[in-house]
Amino acid sequence: MRSGIKVFAPASVANVACGFDILGFALEKPGDEIIARTTDRTGLSISKITGDQGRLPYDIFKNTAGLAALRLLESLDMQSRGIELEIHKKMPFGSGLGSSAASAAGAVVAVNELVGRPLTKSELLPFAVLGEQVADGAYHADNVGPALLGGLLLIRDNDVLDFYRIPVPIGLTAAVVYPHIEILTKDARNIISKEITLQSHIKQSGNLAGFVLGMLQSNYELIAKSLSDQIIEPQRAQMIPHFYEVKNAALNQDALGCSISGAGPSIFALYNNSLKAENGALAMQEVFNRNKIISDIFVSPINLEGTVVY
Amino acid sequence: MRSGIKVFAPASVANVACGFDILGFALEKPGDEIIARTTDRTGLSISKITGDQGRLPYDIFKNTAGLAALRLLESLDMQSRGIELEIHKKMPFGSGLGSSAASAAGAVVAVNELVGRPLTKSELLPFAVLGEQVADGAYHADNVGPALLGGLLLIRDNDVLDFYRIPVPIGLTAAVVYPHIEILTKDARNIISKEITLQSHIKQSGNLAGFVLGMLQSNYELIAKSLSDQIIEPQRAQMIPHFYEVKNAALNQDALGCSISGAGPSIFALYNNSLKAENGALAMQEVFNRNKIISDIFVSPINLEGTVVY
Numbered sequence: 166m167r168s169g170i171k172v173f174a175p176a177s178v179a180n181v182a183c184g185f186d187i188l189g190f191a192l193e194k195p196g197d198e199i200i201a202r203t204t205d206r207t208g209l210s211i212s213k214i215t216g217d218q219g220r221l222p223y224d225i226f227k228n229t230a231g232l233a234a235l236r237l238l239e240s241l242d243m244q245s246r247g248i249e250l251e252i253h254k255k256m257p258f259g260s261g262l263g264s265s266a267a268s269a270a271g272a273v274v275a276v277n278e279l280v281g282r283p284l285t286k287s288e289l290l291p292f293a294v295l296g297e298q299v300a301d302g303a304y305h306a307d308n309v310g311p312a313l314l315g316g317l318l319l320i321r322d323n324d325v326l327d328f329y330r331i332p333v334p335i336g337l338t339a340a341v342v343y344p345h346i347e348i349l350t351k352d353a354r355n356i357i358s359k360e361i362t363l364q365s366h367i368k369q370s371g372n373l374a375g376f377v378l379g380m381l382q383s384n385y386e387l388i389a390k391s392l393s394d395q396i397i398e399p400q401r402a403q404m405i406p407h408f409y410e411v412k413n414a415a416l417n418q419d420a421l422g423c424s425i426s427g428a429g430p431s432i433f434a435l436y437n438n439s440l441k442a443e444n445g446a447l448a449m450q451e452v453f454n455r456n457k458i459i460s461d462i463f464v465s466p467i468n469l470e471g472t473v474v475y
Numbered sequence: 476m477r478s479g480i481k482v483f484a485p486a487s488v489a490n491v492a493c494g495f496d497i498l499g500f501a502l503e504k505p506g507d508e509i510i511a512r513t514t515d516r517t518g519l520s521i522s523k524i525t526g527d528q529g530r531l532p533y534d535i536f537k538n539t540a541g542l543a544a545l546r547l548l549e550s551l552d553m554q555s556r557g558i559e560l561e562i563h564k565k566m567p568f569g570s571g572l573g574s575s576a577a578s579a580a581g582a583v584v585a586v587n588e589l590v591g592r593p594l595t596k597s598e599l600l601p602f603a604v605l606g607e608q609v610a611d612g613a614y615h616a617d618n619v620g621p622a623l624l625g626g627l628l629l630i631r632d633n634d635v636l637d638f639y640r641i642p643v644p645i646g647l648t649a650a651v652v653y654p655h656i657e658i659l660t661k662d663a664r665n666i667i668s669k670e671i672t673l674q675s676h677i678k679q680s681g682n683l684a685g686f687v688l689g690m691l692q693s694n695y696e697l698i699a700k701s702l703s704d705q706i707i708e709p710q711r712a713q714m715i716p717h718f719y720e721v722k723n724a725a726l727n728q729d730a731l732g733c734s735i736s737g738a739g740p741s742i743f744a745l746y747n748n749s750l751k752a753e754n755g756a757l758a759m760q761e762v763f764n765r766n767k768i769i770s771d772i773f774v775s776p777i778n779l780e781g782t783v784v785y
Contacts, residue, residue, distance in 0.1 A: 187681045321685040360670045371497045373680055375631040377687040
């Protein structure tokens with residue numbers, strides 16, 4: 166048996182209502198499994214993909230995990246090493262839960278570990294971002310950052326990948342519902358207006374600053390007031406049937422706030438304890454049940470570890 | 476001699492680069508002196524104004540201090556009390572340092588004290604905001620909040636006046652230069668575009684979140700990266716001659732950042748210690764000196780007290 170490294174890379178929630186393209190947090194589940202293994206052949210290859218219904222490419226230049234791993238190996242001048250990747254998708258595509266980001270994060274951690282861990286996790290981020298770019302075209306780290314590093318992250322500047330951990334209060338728990346409707350991130354980005362009013366910028370800024378302050382001071386009342394999206398949610402809500410009913414269901418279970426996870430269609434809500442979050446998730450799912458839409462729910466504290474080696 | 480209350484209300488810096496309309500901090504100087512005194516006549520009046528070169532109205536409905544005090548007295552059902560105000564302007568108008576805000580804050584504190592302090596300082600804020608509205612037409616508290624309450628304030632929502640103190644690191648010091656050029660806040664607001672790009676919103680948001688996180692974690696490096704204004708400064712800089720030279724002078728003295736104070740023409744810079752701030756203020760002033768523009772400089776830590784009764 167050849168030596169191999171197996172890692173788990175988690176799903177993540179980007180945007181977080183008031184932080185379009187700059188905030189994201191990791192969930193404990195679902196997530197992808199990536200295995201990296203040395204082979205006798207030369208160079209990187211993908212040997213196996215499961216859970217994707219045949220939709221992911223084996224071409225490493227077109228696969229988020231493959232390209233992320235390749236860019237890492239190139240920077241280490243190890244691109245000729247014989248390495249093969251197995252990708253076990255255990256989370257849905259096009260769900261707004263950072264599926265491609267998880268695969269990219271998993272790939273760089275697995276390969277880095279396999280070659281003797283030359284880089285720290287933070288140093289791996291640029292390569293994971295380059296990998297994820299294959300999937301949605303944008304260079305940003307609001308999913309791949311949390312998937313890799315865990316926690317609630319601020320990506321202060323996506324261009325230079327300047328990122329910071331925002332501490333979260335103990336007890337903070339996410340409830341996520343994923344309705345089985347596919348939205349492509351590219352499409353979800355295209356419907357967003359390239360201009361916004363100064364007034365909506367001011368409102369959103371107040372909430373973003375309140376959100377950061379609330380997290381650092383464990384001020385749940387402030388977090389709840391601040392978890393509001395004036396800009397993106399009103400534009401994307403139309404893509405998700407029954408969005409506002411689901412949101413109301415979450416808020417009726419005492420959610421701090423509820424909005425679209427990433428580009429959707431998943432919807433997340435935050436709660437100040439896990440019992441409320443469980444009730445919230447069930448209430449959100451019930452709306453889709455009533456409307457004959459199949460959905461999955463996930464309840465999770467903020468995952469502070471990100472991608473881990475088994 | 477009739478009983479009287481004398482208060483000092485400080486200048487303030489609003490916007491603070493990345494927080495247009497939502498961030499402001501108080502300076503220790505300059506500021507206004509307001510005296511409130513009981514009289515035998517009925518109702519509120521302004522008995523004396525100094526330091527204004529005859530430009531401020533005695534009509535309480537047109538004077539920021541007068542109207543703020545009146546709205547407070549009305550809410551206490553004390554509008555028929557005989558009270559007179561003296562307003563001693565000790566700071567420039569139209570300077571971008573919250574001159575009208577200081578007078579409004581001073582007036583409500585002095586009158587509240589005179590009638591037995593029925594309200595807390597925080598409860599006085601709405602009346603001070605109503606007073607300041609006379610001067611610039613907008614209902615917002617990014618100057619009047621800090622002038623009244625002190626500190627670095629986040630006005631999360633100006634409509635409902637939801638505000639929070641943001642802790643600042645010890646040593647944080649402001650250097651301010653006020654060139655003797657008058658800009659009316661109304662004019663400075665009118666040149667600002669009512670629409671911005673989503674991209675500039677994202678950049679500004681990243682910096683705002685970084686600024687709040689940096690303040691709470693005393694992370695000067697993060698504060699320095701975040702003290703940047705993508706949106707307002709480029710539009711208003713043209714109103715202030717030599718703005719970019721002054722900014723460079725401040726940054727060359729190791730400023731964390733430098734931008735326009737409120738609507739200008741004053742320019743502020745933040746430093747991580749007071750010695751640097753003193754050098755910074757002199758360097759900023761030197762640019763105006765070279766260009767034959769008279770200016771005043773102020774060096775001050777963040778004033779944590781706001782308006783105080785002598």
